[in-house]
Amino acid sequence: MPRIVDHDKRRRELSALAYEIITQKGIDAATYRSLAERAGCTTGMIVHYFPKRDDILLGALSHAESITRKVMDDCLEKYEGLEALRQVLYAVIPADRKLGAQWRLWISFWGRATANDVVREKQSGAYSEATSRWSDFVRKAQQAGDLSSSLNTRIEAQSVMALLDGLGVQSMIGKGALNKKQQRQLIDTYLDGLTRR
Amino acid sequence: MPRIVDHDKRRRELSALAYEIITQKGIDAATYRSLAERAGCTTGMIVHYFPKRDDILLGALSHAESITRKVMDDCLEKYEGLEALRQVLYAVIPADRKLGAQWRLWISFWGRATANDVVREKQSGAYSEATSRWSDFVRKAQQAGDLSSSLNTRIEAQSVMALLDGLGVQSMIGKGALNKKQQRQLIDTYLDGLTRR
Numbered sequence: 001m002p003r004i005v006d007h008d009k010r011r012r013e014l015s016a017l018a019y020e021i022i023t024q025k026g027i028d029a030a031t032y033r034s035l036a037e038r039a040g041c042t043t044g045m046i047v048h049y050f051p052k053r054d055d056i057l058l059g060a061l062s063h064a065e066s067i068t069r070k071v072m073d074d075c076l077e078k079y080e081g082l083e084a085l086r087q088v089l090y091a092v093i094p095a096d097r098k099l100g101a102q103w104r105l106w107i108s109f110w111g112r113a114t115a116n117d118v119v120r121e122k123q124s125g126a127y128s129e130a131t132s133r134w135s136d137f138v139r140k141a142q143q144a145g146d147l148s149s150s151l152n153t154r155i156e157a158q159s160v161m162a163l164l165d166g167l168g169v170q171s172m173i174g175k176g177a178l179n180k181k182q183q184r185q186l187i188d189t190y191l192d193g194l195t196r197r
Numbered sequence: 198m199p200r201i202v203d204h205d206k207r208r209r210e211l212s213a214l215a216y217e218i219i220t221q222k223g224i225d226a227a228t229y230r231s232l233a234e235r236a237g238c239t240t241g242m243i244v245h246y247f248p249k250r251d252d253i254l255l256g257a258l259s260h261a262e263s264i265t266r267k268v269m270d271d272c273l274e275k276y277e278g279l280e281a282l283r284q285v286l287y288a289v290i291p292a293d294r295k296l297g298a299q300w301r302l303w304i305s306f307w308g309r310a311t312a313n314d315v316v317r318e319k320q321s322g323a324y325s326e327a328t329s330r331w332s333d334f335v336r337k338a339q340q341a342g343d344l345s346s347s348l349n350t351r352i353e354a355q356s357v358m359a360l361l362d363g364l365g366v367q368s369m370i371g372k373g374a375l376n377k378k379q380q381r382q383l384i385d386t387y388l389d390g391l392t393r394r
Contacts, residue, residue, distance in 0.1 A: 026311070026312040104311040104312075107307050107308055108308040108311055110304050110307065111305040111306075111307060111309065113370045114300075114301040114369060114370065115224065115225065115301075124371060127367065127370065128371070155386055156386075158367065158375070158383060159383055159387060161363060161367065162361075162363030162383065163356065165359075165366050166358060166360055166362035166363035166366075167363075169362050170355065172311060173307055173310045173311065173317055173320050173321060174321055178355070186352060186355060186356055189353075190356060194390065196390075196393050196394055197389070197393055
């Protein structure tokens with residue numbers, strides 16, 4: 001019987017390892033050699049799954065997206081109305097070392113995306129999906145009556161995403177970076193403002 | 198008579214050229230060779246002013262900061278109350294190609310800052326200054342009675358900065374990137390919300 005290899009599964013596993021390397025050591029550390037070492041296979045095997053080095057990075061990005069997607073799904077299911085939006089924001093801000101490492105990955109990819117069409121194209125797709133997902137949270141709060149139904153759902157979703165991304169940047173590179181409490185305060189102030197409109 | 202060279206002036210000129218190279222061709226294009234070519238001098242002369250390659254990048258960053266600083270000073274002087282905050286936001290968003298190129302520079306530097314202590318230290322200082330400058334705009338709007346004096350000036354300044362940075366990211370790397378009209382709409386919606394608190 002031929003050995004059955006689940007290629008998609010293997011690619012996802014390697015992507016998760018690439019994500020680990022990048023969040024621990026930075027984007028430049030994710031090479032064919034380091035990934036092969038961590039996976040315990042040959043670099044030739046890595047090349048098979050990731051023909052170009054950018055593919056390794058894009059794999060890591062996909063893994064980061066899948067983590068965030070799960071967090072968002074959980075919050076959307078678990079919490080009601082505006083509380084779902086608040087909790088998902090609390091859950092994704094760079095409030096601890098692990099989330100900070102994830103933000104370093106996002107921010108490095110933005111930098112690469114500005115100079116690399118393949119990375120930008122990929123991130124661009126991620127943004128479309130994100131806009132749609134954040135819109136779900138705004139809509140949920142509107143449907144619960146926590147936010148006015150007259151608010152433009154998409155614009156408010158884009159605005160929340162902008163606030164979140166900017167907060168991530170400030171927290172990661174600002175002096176006396178915003179701590180968890182300050183990050184939450186910024187979010188609470190913002191959401192409080194939203195409810196008054 | 199000895200030839201008098203104004204070293205600070207020369208360094209600023211070279212920084213402006215490094216800024217030009219980066220906004221036109223990306224951060225990786227700013228090398229000793231490319232800068233020497235553009236300045237019409239030897240690479241040795243560039244090394245004299247920028248001993249490490251990071252120093253070239255930091256020079257370009259300083260130049261970008263000086264451009265933004267001037268825009269902010271002008272808006273603070275020219276406009277009253279909340280209008281000053283609106284106009285400065287309109288003036289710095291990536292609304293056209295030239296401003297987009299400047300945002301590409303900021304975003305690439307954030308990426309580098311997450312992996313490089315020297316760049317992060319420099320950017321961190323820039324963030325402290327920026328927080329103080331954006332606070333001036335919030336305070337001005339509060340003093341004019343356009344925004345409630347009960348708002349925490351610093352938190353609102355950090356929130357505006359976060360929104361702006363996130364808007365820059367979305368505009369530069371999102372699919373169907375936000376155009377100038379959509380960027381302004383996001384800002385107007387945000388400021389409108391602020392006035393109601």
